[in-house]
């Protein structure tokens with residue numbers, strides 16, 4: 215079997231031909247499902263250890279393109295072109311790993327095997343699941359219709375195929391009510407639905423249109439942000455800039471022809487309210503891809519990959535691990551979280567393969583650069599307990615230009631050049647260095 219796999223690997227490497235092989239059987243040491251942020255990062259780390267077939271790394275990923283999604287907010291704000299967030303998948307996946315351009319359709323964790331949509335089977339010693347979240351555009355009646363109409367004032371920074379229309383629609387808005395939504399599901403980057411509202415508000419202020427436009431942020435959540443320190447700062451910003459925030463309001467229907475959006479009051483589910491809008495920015499409901507969700511032995515009741523929140527190892531199948539948005543860990547679903555998770559996972563997998571006790575623990579670290587306008591950002595960093603875990607020796611609960619510069623320039627640089635090459639483990643090292651300064655600076659404690 216391994217000879218066949220070796221040949222398949224060699225031929226596919228030589229001819230870059232993997233997509234055309236049907237019903238092949240592959241065997242590998244590490245199988246990574248998904249070549250997005252988490253999958254690509256783990257493949258890069260582990261392919262440094264495991265190189266030659268059959269003891270190699272396979273990445274199963276159907277997309278031609280890889281997106282740095284955190285940039286979508288800035289694309290929506292007209293700051294970056296969509297192209298800056300996109301690279302061909304073949305250029306970002308590690309050279310030493312084998313890319314199979316296909317999707318998983320069935321998991322057989324008892325046999326350490328998956329099946330792909332072309333009928334290939336892949337056998338693994340260790341499997342890492344990093345399938346991200348799917349966007350459920352069709353769950354809101356009227357949304358797909360509205361998005362496909364260039365004249366309808368409906369937009370979303372969440373899709374790679376919808377984000378480039380956002381800035382145009384913001385620019386076209388001259389009056390009326392601009393409504394921004396947050397759905398009743400877990401979302402990737404829970405700060406993004408309000409970041410785009412702040413950018414739009416700033417744009418309309420600069421264009422002297424602000425007085426003619428009412429801004430409403432309707433969120434399904436009971437709070438504006440999960441961490442009190444940053445929530446307090448954001449409430450103040452909304453108050454100062456006259457952005458109306460309504461909590462527990464869930465978008466359930468859009469009537470694009472009448473420019474009407476219907477919201478359900480989640481505390482009184484029988485009550486709905488119809489709002490007339492001049493711009494509607496929608497964060498769609500999202501969830502785990504169907505293939506994973508329906509695999510009951512791998513997932514929890516909500517359909518997320520059921521892993522230990524500390525070790526990131528599957529709770530039932532000990533050679534299955536997960537990271538990123540598709541897992542059950544209760545952290546904020548961000549790329550920043552994945553950077554920390556990838557370090558823990560890498561070490562734990564190597565320990566486990568060497569029959570050692572796993573030593574690394576993920577503490578739920580996540581970060582959210584809350585862009586509050588052009589050149590302004592609150593850099594939220596926190597852990598599972600929703601306690602701030604800040605890196606820099608300043609109070610990060612304030613809007614700052616330097617954290618905005620990190621978001622616009624430094625983080626994308628870090629992502630393409632270090633994280634996707636397996637060389638970025640999160641800001642822990644900087645935090646340690648800066649903690650020495652923090653301890654020595656009496657003004658820091660006073661400013662916190």
Ligand SMILES: Cc1cc2nc3c(=O)[nH]c(=O)nc-3n(C[C@H](O)[C@H](O)[C@H](O)COP(=O)(O)OP(=O)(O)OC[C@H]3O[C@@H](n4cnc5c(N)ncnc54)[C@H](O)[C@@H]3O)c2cc1C
Pocket residue numbers: 247248249250251252253274275276277282283284285286287316317318319344345346347371372402403406503505537538539540547548549550551552581582583
């Ligand atoms: C608008 C927006 C703003 C954001 N802002 C920030 C931010 O400021 N900071 C931050 O840290 N994070 C931010 N994020 C979140 C961050 O982008 C995600 O948390 C991160 O991309 C998740 O990585 P992942 O690997 O879990 O999923 P993804 O990167 O989405 O990758 C999942 C991969 O799995 C593949 N896949 C799906 N189904 C299958 C299948 N059946 N078989 C094989 N492969 C499959 C997909 O093709 C995809 O490539 C933002 C996201 C968005 C959308």
